[in-house]
Amino acid sequence: MSAGQLSTTRPTLTRRIARILARWPRIRVASLLAAPVGWLVVFYLGSLAVLFAAAFWHYDANITFTITKTFSFENFVALISDPVYRSIAGRTVMIAALVNITDAVLAFPIAFVMGKLAGPKLRSVLGVLVLMPLWTSYLVKILAWRLILSDGGVLNWLLKPLHLSGPGFGEVAVYLVLSYIWLPYMILPLAAGFERVPTSLLEASTDLGARTWHTFRSVVLPLVFPALVAGSIFTFSLTLGDYIAVSQVSSTQFIGSVIYDNLGVVGDLPLAAAFATVPVLVMVVYLLLARRAGAFEAL
Amino acid sequence: MITRRSRLWVSAACASLGIAACGSASPGGSSGPAMLTKIGPGEGALNIIVWAGYAEAGQDDPTVDWVTPFQNQTGCKVNAKIANTSDEMDALMETGQYDGVSASGNATLRLMAGGTAAPINVNLLTNYADINPSLKDQPYNTYNGVHYGVPHGWGANLLMWRTDIVKPAPDSWGVVFDPNSPYKGKITAYDDPIYIADAALYLKSTRPDLHITDPYELDTTQFNATVNLLKAQHTVIGTYWSDYTKEQSAFANADSVVGTTWQVIANLLLTDKNPTPVAVTVPKEGSTGWSDTWMMYSHAAHPNCMYLWMNWITSPAVQAQVAQWFGEAPANLKACDIIAKTDPTFCATYHVGDAIYLHNLALWKVPLTNCGDSRGNVCKGYSDWLHAWTDIKG
Numbered sequence: 001m002s003a004g005q006l007s008t009t010r011p012t013l014t015r016r017i018a019r020i021l022a023r024w025p026r027i028r029v030a031s032l033l034a035a036p037v038g039w040l041v042v043f044y045l046g047s048l049a050v051l052f053a054a055a056f057w058h059y060d061a062n063i064t065f066t067i068t069k070t071f072s073f074e075n076f077v078a079l080i081s082d083p084v085y086r087s088i089a090g091r092t093v094m095i096a097a098l099v100n101i102t103d104a105v106l107a108f109p110i111a112f113v114m115g116k117l118a119g120p121k122l123r124s125v126l127g128v129l130v131l132m133p134l135w136t137s138y139l140v141k142i143l144a145w146r147l148i149l150s151d152g153g154v155l156n157w158l159l160k161p162l163h164l165s166g167p168g169f170g171e172v173a174v175y176l177v178l179s180y181i182w183l184p185y186m187i188l189p190l191a192a193g194f195e196r197v198p199t200s201l202l203e204a205s206t207d208l209g210a211r212t213w214h215t216f217r218s219v220v221l222p223l224v225f226p227a228l229v230a231g232s233i234f235t236f237s238l239t240l241g242d243y244i245a246v247s248q249v250s251s252t253q254f255i256g257s258v259i260y261d262n263l264g265v266v267g268d269l270p271l272a273a274a275f276a277t278v279p280v281l282v283m284v285v286y287l288l289l290a291r292r293a294g295a296f297e298a299l
Numbered sequence: 300m301i302t303r304r305s306r307l308w309v310s311a312a313c314a315s316l317g318i319a320a321c322g323s324a325s326p327g328g329s330s331g332p333a334m335l336t337k338i339g340p341g342e343g344a345l346n347i348i349v350w351a352g353y354a355e356a357g358q359d360d361p362t363v364d365w366v367t368p369f370q371n372q373t374g375c376k377v378n379a380k381i382a383n384t385s386d387e388m389d390a391l392m393e394t395g396q397y398d399g400v401s402a403s404g405n406a407t408l409r410l411m412a413g414g415t416a417a418p419i420n421v422n423l424l425t426n427y428a429d430i431n432p433s434l435k436d437q438p439y440n441t442y443n444g445v446h447y448g449v450p451h452g453w454g455a456n457l458l459m460w461r462t463d464i465v466k467p468a469p470d471s472w473g474v475v476f477d478p479n480s481p482y483k484g485k486i487t488a489y490d491d492p493i494y495i496a497d498a499a500l501y502l503k504s505t506r507p508d509l510h511i512t513d514p515y516e517l518d519t520t521q522f523n524a525t526v527n528l529l530k531a532q533h534t535v536i537g538t539y540w541s542d543y544t545k546e547q548s549a550f551a552n553a554d555s556v557v558g559t560t561w562q563v564i565a566n567l568l569l570t571d572k573n574p575t576p577v578a579v580t581v582p583k584e585g586s587t588g589w590s591d592t593w594m595m596y597s598h599a600a601h602p603n604c605m606y607l608w609m610n611w612i613t614s615p616a617v618q619a620q621v622a623q624w625f626g627e628a629p630a631n632l633k634a635c636d637i638i639a640k641t642d643p644t645f646c647a648t649y650h651v652g653d654a655i656y657l658h659n660l661a662l663w664k665v666p667l668t669n670c671g672d673s674r675g676n677v678c679k680g681y682s683d684w685l686h687a688w689t690d691i692k693g
Contacts, residue, residue, distance in 0.1 A: 059682075061681045064413060152552040152554075251538040265387050
């Protein structure tokens, strides 16, 4: 029997696959998701697993300056027993929380205008304005902030007539720069959240006699809260992991800079890997709380 | 991270296959390819890790260029990567992407002991005979009697200050260790664990009761006193620096007004189009310093170009250029004859050939648990220095 006869007597391979896919919707979904999910599992979870494994290795900084793959908890013991790592972690989480609050406050009015008040034209103009900083190099923005905050910089020049001076480089500078850099990540989900608030509810609230503040507190805020939390996931996690901005505008140690120093400068991968589990854990807790607030439906 | 890990995977794979030849971490560096006996034609490229100012191709000053003539002469296209600290140099060498490095004493021991650096055939080094004898056969370039490189030059870490702001001119490191300093928030220090030695050196003369003999050989009491001094200093530090451009801009903008520096940074500030008024000195307590060695990677992709570079950079004319640009004592003593034509006092200022001055300089080296004297194994090793540095910065 020749191949030509085969194709006439039985359906082609493509047709057979199509038939299977039509009959089994689950296979259809699975085959569509296989590549991206596989990518995530292998490269995201896989690299995390390797990182976690490395946290149990040993780095000899005394004689050989090499890593040996022996299992021990010494890196975690070092992280727990030395208070400096706790204070660094605490400082990082604190800054991340402050950046969150600041960005939420700053994003609220513009997101409200974008989601509720603006017509299509103004909305797209605002959208571009919000996104514009994201299209500029991250490093350029940080270096610009260095020029603003330095002793002979723009800020001090502006404040000089008032006999004041800026905060200079340090923790305050880190807070300012990160609040600025991550702001668009808060505005965009929040604007989408406002868009989903039905205008009819606002009208109903007014018709029932609620004042502006009451409407805002009892109707608007509960409805956009998930979007607010969704935005905060971005600002929080990005602040938690940043190491470039913090090293450019301060000498203060944050989780990211300590990981970078141990990895990129010293070569102590095990300690860096162990410390890297801290922001992972913090984010797991944060995401569980965010899920409770319904943030994932608002993403 | 990836490169270190992949190195581990490679060695794991080698181990499981039982291939002895591919092990690269055997001490003594005996594992690399055989030592060259003759310099062949260049491979067309050279990747090197350098301190700022060691590979100038006219990028800072169009007239300061010893890389382009080298490229023209040898055909080796130079790709120079500037590293800020010895730890960074070591980590970069470990990636295996570079042919060589201008390493200081606190990196060289690891490179030699870990087998990352290749033994060097000094018979192929055309300028080796003219190198300052005080720099040859030193623990930072010779390991178990084997030569691992050619000396480049040496110098002291200096105290720099803004002459328009810091008055009177300081003559002691005390100015950067005073917790009640009037320059609080404008003091800078080198961001590297090796800076602990600078504080130990200060305590060596100001706290004789601690009996510090060598700032790199600190027992627990001496170490704790030094760390406490640095923790107190942390409260007056504005920013630490390790990137030389960061320190340059910090002094130019008066974010830093006093602190430790290299001569080359002061030179860049003074010769800038908008010069910054700074001065430098070796304070009365003395200084830590460095003596650099050109070393080659044990599996260098371009070994001929690396040998050609070592011969080029140690030739009297190039040594004169580097020494004057960076502000250091050249290793090749013949360079002084050339420098003297334009700057007769230069070599005296940098104590070239002054073996006693060199001996008294606390040259960067790896702190080991073995104190190297009768105290035995009670000193703090580098891992303690690393952790202490994280502690100090808080």
